[in-house]
Amino acid sequence: MKVLYSFFFISTVLFSTSNYAQSYDNYYGSIVNQCSYDSIDIHLTELENLGVKEIGTAALDNTLNWLISKYTSYGYTNIEIDTFTYSSTNAYNLIVTKQGTVYPNTYVIVDGHYDTKTGTGTNDNGSGISIILETARLLQNVDTKYSIKFINFSQEEVGLVGSWHYVNNTVIPSNLDIKVLLNIDEVGGVNGMVNNTIVCERDESNPSANNVASANYTDTLANCVSLYSNLQTEISYAYSSDYMPFQSNNEIITGLFEKNQSPHPHTSTDLKIYLDVNYVYEIAKATIGASLYFAVAYLTTDVEQENKSNFSVYPNPAKGSITIEFNQTPMGQLKMTDIAGKQVKLAPLNSIKKQTFSIAELAKGIYFLNFNNQTVKIVKE
Secondary structure (H helix, E strand, O other): OOOOOHHHHOOOEEEOHHHOOOOOOHHHHHHHOOOOHHHHHHHHHHHHHOOOOOOOOHHHHHHHHHHHHHHHHHOOOOEEEEEEEEOOEEEEEEEEEEOOOOEEEEEEEEEEEOOOOOOOOOOOOHHHHHHHHHHHHHHOOOEEOEEEEEEEEOOOOOOOHHHHHHHHHHHHHHOOEEEEEEEEOOOOOOOOOOOOEEEEEEOOOOOOOOHHHHHHHHHHHHHHHHHHOOOEEEEEEOOOOOOHHHHHOOOOEEEEEEOOOOOOOOOOOOOHHHOOHHHHHHHHHHHHHHHHHHOOEEOHHHHHHHHHOOEEEEOOOEOOEEEEEEOOOOOOEEEEEEOOOOEEEEEEOOOOOEEEEEOOOOOOEEEEEEEOOEEEEEEEO
């Protein structure tokens, strides 16, 4: 849970669909449309009934087992428990991995904590957990180029202890290749209010090496919200949740947080009757759309064409810079042309498979990247 005060929104920007060039994907839309309101509602009820999920309680252990049973029922088999100690008691992060077909060792992470403080935490963070479960359910049988890790952290409420443990003991030692992390925390809204806006959070903290990339991904996240839900978006900055240990390690982060902040988290009244289930449902649809986009989902019938591609580009649409990831060690030059075929950029390549190029000097429009007789269309915003 994050303590939010009104002045945090001084620099917040309101977005609408017209701000973006990225278009609706019919395949992604067909998956988003399978999102179930009933599933969201049932998850929230079941999480509430599990009780107060604090360290050392049966409720916390039972919630872990409940989560494992959910992921297992969806067909996931790569399920790991990451054990750590807090207050002389064992606690457990849950990591569920879906393997990508092209970049199996590069991960999109979708995360949210499952521990609570004082109350049952139906909003904080049952709302986030219910969304992650629905996203995992619908993506289980979808081919994605990048691998996805669905992570449910414990002990967020006492200082991000679980996520710090995971970063220090897994991400850093294994040099885990993270494409982007999407954190979902307290997104239930307030029952009785107009909950039509979700806050999309970007990295504005030090270290700042990936702040631009985070801003680009957050813009893309906001666009996915507009494309795949009926919500509006606001852009603000990331703070006080499980993405911050990753941010400190220079990973690219983004996040979702409720616009109308509930007064109930960390109290015995953090119950389903005080949140807006339909709001959570709409955020789930947005999360599914964004997860499909970030992990580059594709139809199985497109496998032959997908396998021919020598490189991928993200973010796309882009603003100041693009990152190009090559399947093999690149050699030669990368050429960019405009829609009329005029060369606008010629960049020498080094031997690194992931390289970033500035496109800040280009005007808004459609461009084509050419490498080894392969062409990828990009949109400059």
